Amino acid sequence: MTTYQKIIPIANQILKKYDLCEHCLGRLFSKQLHLSSNKLLGKKLKKNLKSAQRCYICKNLFDNLNYFLNMMLDSASSYSYSSFSVGAIIKPSIIDRDDIVRSKYKLKGIDGIKTDITKELGKLFSKKTQKTFDYLDPEIVFTVNLKDESCDIRSKSLTLSGRYVKSIRGFLQKQKSCSNCSGKGCRICDFHGITEYDSVEGEISQFLFKKLGGTTAKFTWIGGEDKSSLVLGTGRPFFVKIQNPHKRNLRVSSVNLKHTKVNNLKIVLDSPKKPLKFNSSVEAKISTSSKIDSKLLQKLKNLTQNPIVVYEKSGKRSEKKIFSIKHKKHDDTSFTLFFKFEGGLPVKRFVTGDDVSPGISQTLNIPCKCLEFDFHDVEVK
Secondary structure (H helix, E strand, O other): OOHHHHHHHHHHHHHHHOOOOHHHHHHOOOOOOOOOOHHHHHHHHOOOOOOOOOOOOOOOHHHHHHHHHHHHHHHHOOOOOOEEEEEEEOOHHHHHHHHHHHHHOOOOOOOOHHHHHHHHHHHHHHHHHOOEEOOOOOOEEEEEEOOOOEEEEEEOOEEEEEEEEEOOOOOOOOOOOOOOOOOOOOOOOOOOOOOOOOOHHHHHHHHHHHHHOOOOEEEEEOOOOOOOOOEEEEEEEEEEEEOOOOOOOOOOOOEEOOOEEEEEEEEEOOOOOOOOOEEEEEEEEEEEOOOOOHHHHHHHHHHHOOOEEEEOOOOOEEEEOEEEEEEEEEEOOEEEEEEEEEOOOOHHHHHHOOOEEOOHHHHHOOOEEEEEEEEEEEEEO
16 A cells, blocks of 8 residues: 555545645645645545635635735845745644644644745745745745734845045044944934944945945954044955845945045955954154153164063953064154054053053153054054
């Protein structure tokens, strides 16, 4: 006796007790027969019986899937994507009735009705759009709520890398978060997490939201600078993750914004999991509290011989290396320092010697102050 012949009596028993649609009946046995279409199997098992007026399990939900398909198509109309997956929310009573039938007839190892609904919606959507159903790593995910007849769509985040040049002073690197949601995204900030765009972060975010859509932008900075600092040369590298983007390609690699210029902008797989090591080349203008001469400034070359120790308020201790250091004296109480160092050295504290040892003030044995400092290069190792 074939497997099909064995299931016919069980199917007939079920149909005597419960009116089931072709989808729900076929699903109870399709895995045993290694068949992909529940509906065709259900049709075959019911060929000599009258069609159910109203399915006991799904209440003829499968007859209305086109309604939800159109909802999915409308939701996805503003998105670019090549793959998708579907999740569903259904009434608990449907799942309960499905469990009753499966339990009563000891039907194990079969798909639940929710799985079948998402599979069917996936097939219909794929056929209509020619997009790929990808359960593991989809570019967009639908959550179809069959209880309240709504459809939610989320797209996979997109990560970009680039470098920014800042040639105007008085412009912050980081943007303040929305005061209402602390950066999580709410109606007040249009779900962007920020309400103003008056920083490097703000300008780049605004540009990317315009080009790609999306909600929040999360930045990973390779170092930082003061509001008054310039970032010159090839610029400072950064990574940014855009949540829920509508578009997935960017045709520009460089752009001039109001206060910044962005170069080498491209889509990458992900932001770095660990902090990247980098070196910075800086020009710092320094004033001294008493007179200096060129012979005294020669002492600064000793700073390349041993690591600089940096102490944080948290108790953390780190060591940073100075690779090269040059100076240019302006007058008796000011000079400019050109130095290349390991990323993460706090420049102003290095000058004053505030929990940084040895610092400029310590080395010269004169209190020094950093008036401003600019980055000429940021080199990722």
